[in-house]
Amino acid sequence: MFYFTGVYPVWGTLLVKCHENQPMNSPILRLSQVSLAASVGVDYLLRDISFTVNEGEKIAIIGASGSGKTSLLRLLNRLSSPVEGEIYFLEKPYQAHNIITLRQQIMLVPQEPKLLGMTGKDALTYPLQLQQLPSTEISDRLSQWCDTLQIPQAWLERNELQLSLGQRQLITIARALMLEPKILLLDEPTSALDRGASDRLLAVLNQLNISRQTTILMVNHQLEIVQKISDRILYLNSGKILKDVKSSPENWHQVNQLLIQENQTLAQEW
Numbered sequence: 001m002f003y004f005t006g007v008y009p010v011w012g013t014l015l016v017k018c019h020e021n022q023p024m025n026s027p028i029l030r031l032s033q034v035s036l037a038a039s040v041g042v043d044y045l046l047r048d049i050s051f052t053v054n055e056g057e058k059i060a061i062i063g064a065s066g067s068g069k070t071s072l073l074r075l076l077n078r079l080s081s082p083v084e085g086e087i088y089f090l091e092k093p094y095q096a097h098n099i100i101t102l103r104q105q106i107m108l109v110p111q112e113p114k115l116l117g118m119t120g121k122d123a124l125t126y127p128l129q130l131q132q133l134p135s136t137e138i139s140d141r142l143s144q145w146c147d148t149l150q151i152p153q154a155w156l157e158r159n160e161l162q163l164s165l166g167q168r169q170l171i172t173i174a175r176a177l178m179l180e181p182k183i184l185l186l187d188e189p190t191s192a193l194d195r196g197a198s199d200r201l202l203a204v205l206n207q208l209n210i211s212r213q214t215t216i217l218m219v220n221h222q223l224e225i226v227q228k229i230s231d232r233i234l235y236l237n238s239g240k241i242l243k244d245v246k247s248s249p250e251n252w253h254q255v256n257q258l259l260i261q262e263n264q265t266l267a268q269e270w
């Protein structure tokens with residue numbers, strides 16, 4: 001442990017304790033004036049987006065329907081590319097990273113849970129086989145994550161058509177967690193889960209964030225969920241960042257009011 005000391009005109013002596021083994025969290029993602037165009041037409045889906053994510057942050061992405069939340073996650077998973085601006089992962093531009101290793105480290109769990117026609121078990125183990133992990137490691141991770149998320153053996157034998165939406169959602173989340181990414185991009189991960197599964201998932205994510213410094217960006221409509229998981233809120237409006245604030249009761253209230261107003265306006269337009 002060491003100290004910085006200094007004499008400051010207003011506050012007197014400032015003493016800051018620094019733990020040598022606890023470096024300040026460094027930027028893991030950085031977006032600089034990023035815009036994303038629609039695949040058809042001339043519209044922008046995202047416009048002039050700039051923000052930095054530090055390693056270990058838990059960010060809730062909020063906004064009315066159509067504000068660009070999913071488009072932002074897809075951009076961060078390199079499923080689309082900006083027409084302007086630059087995205088950096090660990091201070092290196094996205095294009096300079098190998099796309100496969102980038103996606104292994106920045107993993108997206110989309111809103112629509114797809115098992116690509118596989119059984120639950122194959123869907124969970126196939127990506128690890130692709131990474132050529134030893135079979136003992138694969139079965140260890142499988143049993144560890146099925147225990148943690150309470151995924152029963154019976155689900156593992158069923159195929160996509162024999163599983164409910166919530167069961168598939170939990171399996172696709174487990175699939176991402178088993179791959180141990182640095183960044184998790186979660187698009188409404190609790191939308192089809194019951195209260196028990198949703199609470200368990202949030203506890204697991206919070207624990208992962210503490211133990212492995214996993215960075216989490218989560219789209220969610222439910223303020224109650226946002227309060228349990230985030231330490232920062234990004235509020236999107238018509239493809240732009242309207243608010244980038246820390247997660248606090250005062251800001252939850254403000255964001256909630258904004259969302260109610262926007263939804264009322266949208267309902268009138270429809």
Ligand SMILES: Nc1ncnc2c1ncn2[C@@H]1O[C@H](COP(=O)(O)OP(=O)(O)OP(=O)(O)O)[C@@H](O)[C@H]1O
Nearest residue numbers: 038039040045063064065066067068069070071072
């Ligand atoms: N490939 C595309 N081409 C043209 N428009 C698109 C494309 N993908 C999305 N959009 C439009 O971009 C806007 C943002 O969509 P997006 O799915 O990112 O919103 P969202 O905030 O996630 O919405 P929701 O909360 O309803 O899921 C919407 O108006 C949508 O219709």
